[in-house]
Amino acid sequence: MIEVTFHNNLRVMDNAVFASAMRKATVIAVAQTPSLETAQDIFRYLQLQRLHKELAMLGVPLVLRDEVEEDAASLLYDSSELTTKQGTPYKMFTPFYKACRQQKVRELIAKPAPQKAPYETEFPQLALPQWAQKLADVWSQDVREVVEGFAVEYYGLGRDFPSTNAVSRLSPYLAVGAVSPVQLYQRFGHNASFIRQLIWRDFAYYTQRYYPTLASEPLREQFAKFPYQRDVAIQRVWQRGETGYPLVDAGMHELYATGYMHNRVRMVCTSFFTKHLLQPWQDGLHYFATHLVDYDEASNALNWQWVAGTGVDASPYFRVFNPTIQQKKFEADAYVAKWLPADYTAQPIVDHKTARERALRAYETIKGEN
Template sequence: MAMPRPALAWFRQDLRLADNPALRAAAEGGRPVLPVFVLDDAAAGPWAAGGAARWWLKSSLAALGRDLAARGAPLLLARGRAEIVIPALAEATGAAEVLAGRLYEPWARERDRRVAEALGAAGRDLRLLTSTLLREPETVRSGTGRPYAVYSPFAKSVIGMGEPEAPLPAPDRLRPLATPPPGEALDSLPLYPVPGEPDWARDFGTLWQPGEDGATARLGRFLAGPVTGYANGRNDPGTEGTSGLSPHLRWGEISPRQVWHAVRGALPKDPELAKPFLGEILWREFSYHLLFHRPEMPDRALRDRFAAFPFQPDAALLQAWQRGRTGYPIVDAGMRQLWRFGWMHNRVRMIAASFLVKHLLQPWQAGSAWFWDTLVDADLASNSASWQWIAGSGTDAAPYFRVFNPVLQGEKFDPEGRYVRRFVPELARLPDRWIHRPWEAPAAVLAGAGVALGRGYPRPAIDHAAGRDRALAALRGLPRAAAEAEAEAEDAVA
């Protein structure tokens, strides 16, 4: 009997063995499989992984490599243009086809087109399978056959399609190539930390365990506790009330199908408790739906009228925000948490993003770029959709006139100041009454707490009322397109 021709399993944003349709298809029939990861920064261009994400990727690739080697087929690492590297590996190994999880970023879709073309010229195929979403974007349509622009009807439509398919098990064994081609050493790839250089991400590892095992453990902790109180717990940045799964989902160390079914299974007698968290999974789906149908989303306002918004770029204000020196404790705590751990609590992300765009009038693209470089879970679809939502320029956006008051938000969601005290230690000794408004504290209280406003901790970069009024005045000057209003009304009832 003839030996079956090998296949390449091309890992991208699905760095796991379980529920990996591409890996399963590559290994079907017992054929030899070569697992491959290609670092292709040139194709991604400005959307190549940022610094924090590169820290995560290095650790995740190390974990994936160990898991694959334990099953018999080591991971081959390469770098360069995928449309050159992948066809060359297929030629060198005699692979009949290349299998991969489908991607939706504009640059990735164009790259896959080039790879498929190069493989096809040699009589080989690129087969893409659903791996990172519950549903393919083309399959979710409104009653008029159009893509959705509003989250609620989109989510209702996805739910109406029925439960996602059950996750696939991880393969027990993989048949390796007898003589696989050489690859790169992990430390030779331009990822972080760089051997021999200072480790700016030294605290990341105290919070995160990249890799499939880390994802499984994180999901287990969530199901063992926070999931039952998620509706309220997700808004308290001072406690572990969220799942912490976003970076694992971003790199595909766990699939949305696995998470969906695990949460459903953990709450069989009270499915209503699952809805708030599953809604977050659907928001992620919606973000990809938007990116697929509106590929300009990472760069340009989705509502045309917001292209004319009179932002006032200011390098000093932007840097104060980036470094957690705005004078608003809840904002500063969030930005410092981000800098230290590569992650920020979601409620605080909204507060900090709103403050940058609306109080400081800085372009949302500047905030998005900072998050892209500093978040371990930086995801082009979710990052772009969320920034456009908070800025008011997205198709399904918070009304621009909703300007978060950072003081009231802090007092509501961090009433005892636990979160602020942890990440803004220079305010730690302030009484609860003043922790979110230190500039209003009596001089004796400040002195007793060791707070020197303007020296140890900054005064507010802008008065809240003045910032809000300025933002609303800028909004009033924007045009309103009748066609846009009609489209919103149609999507709202789709």
């Protein structure tokens, strides 16, 4: 008998370890009991319910335990041996992207044949906290429905426009491994814009492998001395979506309601937090870790460091998003109207010009540091 752990690969299709085990012996699936403390815990529990049914059809029981070893997340390419011509890790995404594209994507691994008749077993029913029910109402258990509903032909031009339905909303399913990048490549590989984002996810894992402290320490060492002005009260205003900048506040309301935030709006919200408010990016990262259904340690850390200007291939620190201009440029009025409460009257807690100048002055204090 072989036990197979399901943690970051909650699927029966394109699962190499599971398929191999099923060929060798009787299999029992084990997974960790979700704590139900974070948004992703709730999403993971919903996906475990779906996985339980799929495993049962293959004659495989699923057992929940208090603690299991995490399995490795699936990536699109094997980048373990990719380095620059100098033999150093890639720190810029575009060369990494080009190097990946020189490789072949592995073949899809078929779902294994059943080991016996469908297995009848009860799945442990955990009591969802009251706040979590809204997440269960938003997210489908079946990733196939999400894949079928994704019109990839609109992705390249529309992904930056929050009011349109151009993004895939597949990131939560990728985060827990309900679908693999190779499965998505098989379906959407003709769309370069979408595949580029899958490779950005690979780049996050690649970076974290070489820099294990990606989620806690700036990769550009001079930012360790950056004069952030941690203020718990001002962070709570940002968290509640009461900054007085409609696009920022709409994003935070979407996050609270759904466990998700449109990618363009995430950039605006994270830039506002780290630059307008001069709050440490690590604090924002931890808040997202608790509230995002698609939380992924490597991707979340890489993205926060990118916006904060502290990481590899990061946005220049002097690039400070103006939330008002971003709302207009990306035609986000309908998005804002959808997510802001009807009684929204928040006034700006900082002036954009003044906050930008303050951020740039702060940057000048560490600009010459090595």
